[in-house]
Amino acid sequence: MIRINRRILAQGALALALAATGFAAAADTLKDIQARKKLLVAIDLSVPPFGMTDAAMQPQGSDVDVARALAKDMGVEMEIVQVSGPNRIPFLMTNKADIVISSFSVTPERAKVVLFSAPYSVNQLVVGAPKGVAIAKMDDLVGKRIAVVRGNLQDLELTKSAPKGATLVRYEDDATANTALIAGQVDAIATPSTTVQTLASRNPAKNLEIKFVVKVQPLAIGMRKSEVELAKWINGWVEKNAANGELNKIYSKWMGLQLPDMKKLADEARAIAL
Missing domain, CATH: 3.40.190.10 (Periplasmic binding protein-like II)
Known part of the structure; x- marks a missing residue:
């Protein structure tokens, strides 16, 4: 961590x-x-x-x-x-x-x-988490652990804009970060919107959803x-x-x-x- x-x-x-x-x-x-x-x-x-x-x-x-x-x-x-x-x-x-x-x-x-x-193409970077996790905006990340891929856009963006008291948990690739969210090792994940949608469809019991958009970027x-x-x-x-x-x-x-x-x-x- x-x-x-x-x-x-x-x-x-x-x-x-x-x-x-x-x-x-x-x-x-x-x-x-x-x-x-x-x-x-x-x-x-x-x-x-x-x-x-x-x-x-x-x-x-x-x-x-x-x-x-x-x-x-x-x-x-x-x-x-x-x-x-x-x-x-x-x-x-x-x-x-x-x-x-x-x-x-x-x-x-x-x-x-x-x-x-x-x-x-275009990439929409979001924060995703289970429905029961109270996150609606960037300031709500205080006290939360958020999975990011080391050095990727989500890491750079949240390093700049996440509030003091939020913890970024850095992983070496997307697969490991995704697994950490599904396993409950982190509270949320910063990732492309499509990744949250895919994880939600593959793991319906986790009730995953997009909480808010961090950034929209051209690919x-x-x-x-x-x-x-x-x-x-x-x-x-x-x-x-x-x-x-x-x-x-x-x-x-x-x-x-x-x-x-x-x-x-x-x-x-x-x-x-x-």
Whole structure:
């Protein structure tokens, strides 16, 4: 258990990524991908419905569908590089993956080391807990233990805004944080709204619900800063598939909702990344 320290932000993964940038030499990854005929995509398969596995242990989810569609249009195979929240950036920076499509929120901290595409989706970060837990707003977290994934958006946001007396319990990945909530080891969890909905449907006896929204963030595809040509191709692909409805089709299939105005979302993402 780790209590909130407002002087230290949980940015271990980001610090590692900054250190790793020295090893990411300028290259034309787009040509490399086309030459090898394979796209290596970093995806966290423990964050349903963005990424998960089915009964046959096959990957599925909205991010998986986006990655498959992108690779198909690029004319290459798609290979998933499994990651957790904290190691998405290190895997990208050390060339273990070509791109990240993994419920990857655009933040100013990440934009220092990652080149983000135009947004392809949206993430709504919430606090979820059983119905019997009295939480309706941020101040109600006083005296509560809240599960977060170390270094992820929920960790950074709650480290900044949770009241004194709230305790953030940091886990190394989403699966462990989710298990802690179901097992009653914590009072609440800060996570994407879709995760709360999935946990609620899979564990009806727990009576889980969304208590309040912490932040709404655009999701984008992450690339290395040097990948100008790859970024041009991916941004063109995102723009085309936002306009023709394909990205909304994938989003609504898994979320049961429609994507918001993607042009407005792109403006918000640019402002965040500045």
